[in-house]
Amino acid sequence: MTHRADRPRGWVVVTMLVVAVLALSSAALFIRWLEEVPSVSIAAWRMGLASLMVGGVTGRRLEMRPWQQGRAHAFLFALLAACFLALHFFSWIASLKLTSVANSSMLVATSPLFVALGSAIFLRERPSTSTWIGLCAAIVGASVLALGGGGVEGLRSGRLSGDLLALLGAVMAAGYLLCGRRVAGVWPTRVYLFWVYAPAFIILLVLAMATHAKLVGWSPRAYFFLLCIALGPQAIGHSTLNWALRHFPATTVSLVTLAEPIGAALLAWAFLAERPGLHQVIGGGILLSGLYWASLHRRAERRRAMDSGTGAGDSTQPTSNQKVRNLSLGG
16 A cells, blocks of 8 residues: 555546546446347457457466466366356346346446355355345345336346346356455466456357357447457456555445446436436445445454454455455446
8 A cells, every 4th residue: 555645646536536437337338339249249359358458468477387386276266267257247248138237237246245155155254244234235225126116017028137147247256256365366466367368258259159149240330349348347447446456445446346337327327318217226225335334344354354363364365456356347
Protein backbone atom coordinates (compact mmCIF):
# COMPACT_ATOMS: atom_id res chain seq x y z
CA MET A 1 0.00 0.00 0.00
CA THR A 2 1.33 3.43 -0.88
CA HIS A 3 1.59 6.25 1.63
CA ARG A 4 -1.12 8.90 1.64
CA ALA A 5 1.30 11.48 0.19
CA ASP A 6 2.03 9.19 -2.76
CA ARG A 7 -1.61 8.74 -3.69
CA PRO A 8 -2.85 10.35 -6.90
CA ARG A 9 -5.09 13.40 -6.75
CA GLY A 10 -8.77 13.00 -5.98
CA TRP A 11 -10.04 13.88 -9.45
CA VAL A 12 -7.63 11.37 -10.99
CA VAL A 13 -8.90 8.64 -8.68
CA VAL A 14 -12.55 9.40 -9.39
CA THR A 15 -11.93 9.52 -13.14
CA MET A 16 -10.03 6.24 -13.19
CA LEU A 17 -12.62 4.41 -11.10
CA VAL A 18 -15.50 5.73 -13.22
CA VAL A 19 -13.64 4.54 -16.32
CA ALA A 20 -13.17 1.11 -14.70
CA VAL A 21 -16.86 0.79 -13.83
CA LEU A 22 -17.93 1.87 -17.33
CA ALA A 23 -15.46 -0.51 -18.96
CA LEU A 24 -16.58 -3.46 -16.84
CA SER A 25 -20.26 -2.58 -17.22
CA SER A 26 -20.00 -2.31 -21.00
CA ALA A 27 -19.44 -6.06 -21.47
CA ALA A 28 -23.15 -6.89 -21.16
CA LEU A 29 -24.04 -4.14 -23.62
CA PHE A 30 -21.59 -5.36 -26.27
CA ILE A 31 -22.77 -8.95 -25.81
CA ARG A 32 -26.37 -7.87 -26.37
CA TRP A 33 -25.33 -6.15 -29.60
CA LEU A 34 -23.67 -9.36 -30.79
CA GLU A 35 -26.98 -10.97 -31.74
CA GLU A 36 -25.48 -12.81 -34.73
CA VAL A 37 -22.71 -14.44 -32.67
CA PRO A 38 -23.46 -17.57 -30.55
CA SER A 39 -22.75 -17.33 -26.83
CA VAL A 40 -20.01 -19.96 -26.88
CA SER A 41 -18.29 -18.15 -29.76
CA ILE A 42 -18.32 -14.84 -27.86
CA ALA A 43 -16.80 -16.57 -24.84
CA ALA A 44 -14.15 -18.27 -27.00
CA TRP A 45 -13.16 -15.01 -28.67
CA ARG A 46 -12.95 -13.24 -25.32
CA MET A 47 -10.68 -15.89 -23.83
CA GLY A 48 -8.60 -16.14 -27.00
CA LEU A 49 -7.96 -12.40 -27.15
CA ALA A 50 -7.31 -12.32 -23.39
CA SER A 51 -4.71 -15.09 -23.79
CA LEU A 52 -2.96 -13.12 -26.53
CA MET A 53 -2.93 -9.95 -24.43
CA VAL A 54 -1.60 -11.64 -21.29
CA GLY A 55 0.93 -13.70 -23.26
CA GLY A 56 2.13 -10.61 -25.12
CA VAL A 57 2.58 -8.59 -21.93
CA THR A 58 4.33 -11.46 -20.12
CA GLY A 59 6.72 -12.09 -23.03
CA ARG A 60 9.85 -14.05 -22.20
CA ARG A 61 8.82 -14.46 -18.57
CA LEU A 62 6.11 -16.87 -19.68
CA GLU A 63 6.90 -20.40 -18.51
CA MET A 64 6.28 -22.96 -21.26
CA ARG A 65 6.38 -25.91 -18.84
CA PRO A 66 4.60 -24.65 -15.73
CA TRP A 67 4.05 -28.18 -14.39
CA GLN A 68 7.76 -28.79 -13.74
CA GLN A 69 9.70 -28.30 -10.48
CA GLY A 70 7.12 -30.11 -8.39
CA ARG A 71 4.20 -27.98 -9.55
CA ALA A 72 2.20 -30.67 -11.36
CA HIS A 73 -0.48 -30.68 -8.64
CA ALA A 74 -0.82 -26.90 -8.82
CA PHE A 75 -1.00 -27.05 -12.62
CA LEU A 76 -3.95 -29.45 -12.37
CA PHE A 77 -5.74 -26.86 -10.23
CA ALA A 78 -4.93 -24.23 -12.87
CA LEU A 79 -6.53 -26.45 -15.53
CA LEU A 80 -9.55 -26.97 -13.27
CA ALA A 81 -9.76 -23.20 -12.85
CA ALA A 82 -9.73 -22.91 -16.65
CA CYS A 83 -12.71 -25.27 -16.88
CA PHE A 84 -14.63 -23.21 -14.34
CA LEU A 85 -13.72 -19.95 -16.09
CA ALA A 86 -14.79 -21.25 -19.50
CA LEU A 87 -18.15 -22.39 -18.12
CA HIS A 88 -18.54 -19.11 -16.23
CA PHE A 89 -18.31 -17.00 -19.35
CA PHE A 90 -20.34 -19.43 -21.45
CA SER A 91 -23.26 -19.55 -18.99
CA TRP A 92 -23.20 -15.84 -18.16
CA ILE A 93 -23.08 -14.76 -21.81
CA ALA A 94 -25.87 -17.24 -22.61
CA SER A 95 -27.96 -15.74 -19.80
CA LEU A 96 -27.79 -12.33 -21.47
CA LYS A 97 -29.58 -13.79 -24.48
CA LEU A 98 -32.55 -14.79 -22.29
CA THR A 99 -32.94 -12.38 -19.38
CA SER A 100 -32.48 -8.68 -18.75
CA VAL A 101 -29.05 -7.11 -18.39
CA ALA A 102 -29.94 -5.98 -14.86
CA ASN A 103 -30.92 -9.48 -13.71
CA SER A 104 -27.98 -11.18 -15.39
CA SER A 105 -25.37 -8.71 -14.11
CA MET A 106 -26.64 -8.71 -10.53
CA LEU A 107 -27.17 -12.47 -10.27
CA VAL A 108 -23.73 -13.30 -11.64
CA ALA A 109 -22.33 -10.91 -9.02
CA THR A 110 -23.43 -13.37 -6.30
CA SER A 111 -20.21 -15.37 -6.75
CA PRO A 112 -18.94 -14.24 -3.28
CA LEU A 113 -21.89 -16.16 -1.78
CA PHE A 114 -20.73 -19.39 -3.41
CA VAL A 115 -17.09 -18.63 -2.60
CA ALA A 116 -18.06 -18.43 1.08
CA LEU A 117 -19.98 -21.71 0.84
CA GLY A 118 -17.11 -23.38 -1.00
CA SER A 119 -14.58 -22.05 1.51
CA ALA A 120 -16.63 -23.47 4.37
CA ILE A 121 -16.95 -26.88 2.69
CA PHE A 122 -13.58 -27.37 0.99
CA LEU A 123 -11.20 -25.04 2.85
CA ARG A 124 -12.86 -25.32 6.27
CA GLU A 125 -13.03 -21.55 6.68
CA ARG A 126 -16.08 -20.84 8.81
CA PRO A 127 -17.63 -17.44 8.03
CA SER A 128 -18.77 -15.36 11.00
CA THR A 129 -22.40 -14.67 11.84
CA SER A 130 -22.08 -11.16 10.36
CA THR A 131 -20.85 -12.63 7.08
CA TRP A 132 -23.75 -15.08 6.95
CA ILE A 133 -26.22 -12.24 7.59
CA GLY A 134 -24.87 -10.42 4.55
CA LEU A 135 -24.96 -13.55 2.43
CA CYS A 136 -28.55 -14.32 3.48
CA ALA A 137 -29.53 -10.78 2.49
CA ALA A 138 -27.90 -11.41 -0.89
CA ILE A 139 -29.98 -14.59 -1.29
CA VAL A 140 -33.17 -12.65 -0.53
CA GLY A 141 -32.23 -9.99 -3.07
CA ALA A 142 -31.39 -12.61 -5.70
CA SER A 143 -34.75 -14.30 -5.09
CA VAL A 144 -36.61 -11.02 -5.58
CA LEU A 145 -34.68 -10.46 -8.82
CA ALA A 146 -35.27 -13.94 -10.20
CA LEU A 147 -38.90 -14.42 -9.18
CA GLY A 148 -40.31 -10.90 -9.17
CA GLY A 149 -41.96 -9.01 -11.97
CA GLY A 150 -42.14 -11.79 -14.53
CA GLY A 151 -45.01 -14.08 -13.55
CA VAL A 152 -46.14 -16.72 -16.02
CA GLU A 153 -45.07 -14.53 -18.94
CA GLY A 154 -41.54 -14.41 -17.59
CA LEU A 155 -41.42 -18.19 -17.28
CA ARG A 156 -42.68 -18.68 -20.83
CA SER A 157 -40.23 -16.18 -22.29
CA GLY A 158 -37.26 -18.04 -20.85
CA ARG A 159 -36.38 -15.23 -18.45
CA LEU A 160 -36.13 -17.62 -15.51
CA SER A 161 -33.81 -19.86 -17.56
CA GLY A 162 -31.61 -16.82 -18.15
CA ASP A 163 -31.60 -16.01 -14.43
CA LEU A 164 -30.59 -19.59 -13.61
CA LEU A 165 -27.80 -19.44 -16.18
CA ALA A 166 -26.53 -16.25 -14.53
CA LEU A 167 -26.54 -18.02 -11.15
CA LEU A 168 -24.69 -20.94 -12.74
CA GLY A 169 -22.16 -18.40 -13.98
CA ALA A 170 -21.73 -17.21 -10.38
CA VAL A 171 -21.16 -20.80 -9.19
CA MET A 172 -18.56 -21.36 -11.92
CA ALA A 173 -16.86 -18.07 -11.01
CA ALA A 174 -16.66 -19.23 -7.40
CA GLY A 175 -15.01 -22.47 -8.51
CA TYR A 176 -12.48 -20.49 -10.53
CA LEU A 177 -11.66 -18.24 -7.57
CA LEU A 178 -11.34 -21.13 -5.10
CA CYS A 179 -8.95 -22.95 -7.45
CA GLY A 180 -6.92 -19.76 -7.74
CA ARG A 181 -6.59 -19.57 -3.97
CA ARG A 182 -5.23 -23.12 -3.85
CA VAL A 183 -2.30 -22.19 -6.11
CA ALA A 184 -1.64 -18.67 -4.79
CA GLY A 185 2.04 -17.73 -5.07
CA VAL A 186 3.08 -20.73 -7.19
CA TRP A 187 3.56 -18.59 -10.33
CA PRO A 188 3.62 -14.85 -11.05
CA THR A 189 0.07 -13.61 -11.63
CA ARG A 190 0.44 -13.07 -15.38
CA VAL A 191 1.89 -16.56 -15.88
CA TYR A 192 -1.00 -18.06 -13.91
CA LEU A 193 -3.55 -16.06 -15.89
CA PHE A 194 -2.10 -17.21 -19.22
CA TRP A 195 -2.22 -20.86 -18.17
CA VAL A 196 -5.86 -20.38 -17.19
CA TYR A 197 -6.99 -18.24 -20.12
CA ALA A 198 -5.34 -20.36 -22.82
CA PRO A 199 -6.86 -23.71 -21.70
CA ALA A 200 -10.22 -21.95 -21.18
CA PHE A 201 -10.01 -20.76 -24.79
CA ILE A 202 -9.30 -24.32 -25.98
CA ILE A 203 -12.23 -25.69 -23.96
CA LEU A 204 -14.59 -23.10 -25.45
CA LEU A 205 -13.20 -23.78 -28.91
CA VAL A 206 -14.01 -27.48 -28.52
CA LEU A 207 -17.51 -26.64 -27.22
CA ALA A 208 -18.10 -24.36 -30.19
CA MET A 209 -17.05 -27.03 -32.67
CA ALA A 210 -19.07 -29.70 -30.85
CA THR A 211 -22.21 -27.56 -31.06
CA HIS A 212 -21.46 -26.47 -34.66
CA ALA A 213 -21.33 -22.82 -33.60
CA LYS A 214 -19.74 -20.43 -36.08
CA LEU A 215 -16.42 -18.95 -34.96
CA VAL A 216 -15.84 -16.67 -37.97
CA GLY A 217 -17.73 -15.21 -40.91
CA TRP A 218 -19.61 -12.37 -39.25
CA SER A 219 -20.04 -8.71 -40.10
CA PRO A 220 -17.25 -6.16 -39.42
CA ARG A 221 -19.53 -4.72 -36.72
CA ALA A 222 -19.46 -8.04 -34.85
CA TYR A 223 -15.66 -8.23 -34.92
CA PHE A 224 -15.49 -4.65 -33.65
CA PHE A 225 -17.71 -5.47 -30.66
CA LEU A 226 -15.68 -8.61 -29.91
CA LEU A 227 -12.54 -6.48 -29.83
CA CYS A 228 -14.31 -3.96 -27.59
CA ILE A 229 -15.15 -6.73 -25.10
CA ALA A 230 -11.49 -7.72 -24.91
CA LEU A 231 -10.12 -4.17 -24.68
CA GLY A 232 -12.82 -2.66 -22.45
CA PRO A 233 -13.70 -5.02 -19.58
CA GLN A 234 -10.61 -7.21 -19.88
CA ALA A 235 -7.77 -4.75 -20.50
CA ILE A 236 -9.01 -1.36 -19.27
CA GLY A 237 -11.41 -2.52 -16.53
CA HIS A 238 -9.25 -5.08 -14.75
CA SER A 239 -6.01 -3.12 -15.27
CA THR A 240 -7.58 -0.08 -13.62
CA LEU A 241 -8.66 -2.20 -10.65
CA ASN A 242 -5.08 -3.48 -10.34
CA TRP A 243 -3.93 0.15 -10.26
CA ALA A 244 -6.55 1.05 -7.65
CA LEU A 245 -5.52 -1.81 -5.35
CA ARG A 246 -1.97 -0.43 -5.24
CA HIS A 247 -3.28 2.83 -3.78
CA PHE A 248 -6.40 1.94 -1.78
CA PRO A 249 -7.73 -0.84 0.48
CA ALA A 250 -9.45 -3.79 -1.19
CA THR A 251 -12.63 -2.92 0.72
CA THR A 252 -12.78 0.47 -1.00
CA VAL A 253 -12.23 -1.07 -4.41
CA SER A 254 -14.83 -3.76 -3.71
CA LEU A 255 -17.45 -1.04 -3.20
CA VAL A 256 -16.53 0.35 -6.61
CA THR A 257 -16.78 -3.04 -8.32
CA LEU A 258 -20.24 -3.58 -6.84
CA ALA A 259 -21.23 -0.60 -8.99
CA GLU A 260 -20.60 -2.75 -12.09
CA PRO A 261 -24.10 -4.35 -12.16
CA ILE A 262 -25.63 -0.93 -11.54
CA GLY A 263 -23.60 0.52 -14.40
CA ALA A 264 -24.64 -2.34 -16.67
CA ALA A 265 -28.31 -1.79 -15.82
CA LEU A 266 -28.04 1.95 -16.50
CA LEU A 267 -26.26 1.37 -19.83
CA ALA A 268 -28.96 -1.13 -20.82
CA TRP A 269 -31.62 1.44 -19.90
CA ALA A 270 -29.89 4.12 -21.98
CA PHE A 271 -28.96 2.06 -25.06
CA LEU A 272 -31.32 -0.94 -25.03
CA ALA A 273 -34.44 0.69 -23.54
CA GLU A 274 -34.41 -1.87 -20.67
CA ARG A 275 -35.94 0.18 -17.91
CA PRO A 276 -35.35 -1.49 -14.52
CA GLY A 277 -38.55 -2.60 -12.79
CA LEU A 278 -39.36 -1.93 -9.16
CA HIS A 279 -38.52 -5.54 -8.21
CA GLN A 280 -35.09 -5.13 -9.85
CA VAL A 281 -34.36 -1.92 -7.95
CA ILE A 282 -35.44 -3.45 -4.62
CA GLY A 283 -33.92 -6.89 -5.21
CA GLY A 284 -30.71 -5.49 -6.64
CA GLY A 285 -30.34 -3.06 -3.76
CA ILE A 286 -30.77 -5.82 -1.17
CA LEU A 287 -28.42 -8.15 -3.06
CA LEU A 288 -25.58 -5.65 -3.50
CA SER A 289 -25.91 -4.36 0.08
CA GLY A 290 -25.73 -7.92 1.39
CA LEU A 291 -22.69 -8.72 -0.73
CA TYR A 292 -20.86 -5.61 0.43
CA TRP A 293 -21.69 -6.31 4.08
CA ALA A 294 -20.46 -9.89 3.73
CA SER A 295 -17.32 -8.77 1.88
CA LEU A 296 -16.55 -6.19 4.55
CA HIS A 297 -16.76 -8.70 7.40
CA ARG A 298 -15.00 -11.46 5.43
CA ARG A 299 -11.93 -9.30 4.98
CA ALA A 300 -12.00 -8.30 8.64
CA GLU A 301 -11.98 -12.01 9.55
CA ARG A 302 -8.94 -12.63 7.34
CA ARG A 303 -7.04 -9.72 8.87
CA ARG A 304 -7.74 -11.04 12.38
CA ALA A 305 -6.66 -14.53 11.31
CA MET A 306 -3.39 -13.19 9.92
CA ASP A 307 -2.76 -11.11 13.06
CA SER A 308 -3.30 -14.17 15.26
CA GLY A 309 -1.06 -16.32 13.05
CA THR A 310 -3.80 -18.68 11.87
CA GLY A 311 -4.99 -19.16 8.34
CA ALA A 312 -2.18 -17.03 6.98
CA GLY A 313 -0.67 -19.59 4.66
CA ASP A 314 0.12 -18.73 1.06
CA SER A 315 -2.49 -21.15 -0.21
CA THR A 316 -5.35 -19.20 1.33
CA GLN A 317 -4.26 -15.57 1.29
CA PRO A 318 -4.81 -13.90 -2.07
CA THR A 319 -2.34 -11.47 -3.58
CA SER A 320 -3.40 -8.02 -4.79
CA ASN A 321 -4.02 -9.28 -8.30
CA GLN A 322 -6.01 -12.22 -6.97
CA LYS A 323 -8.14 -9.73 -5.04
CA VAL A 324 -9.02 -8.16 -8.38
CA ARG A 325 -10.19 -11.53 -9.67
CA ASN A 326 -12.22 -11.96 -6.48
CA LEU A 327 -13.71 -8.51 -6.70
CA SER A 328 -14.86 -8.59 -10.27
CA LEU A 329 -15.31 -11.37 -12.74
CA GLY A 330 -18.64 -11.13 -14.49
CA GLY A 331 -17.62 -8.26 -16.72
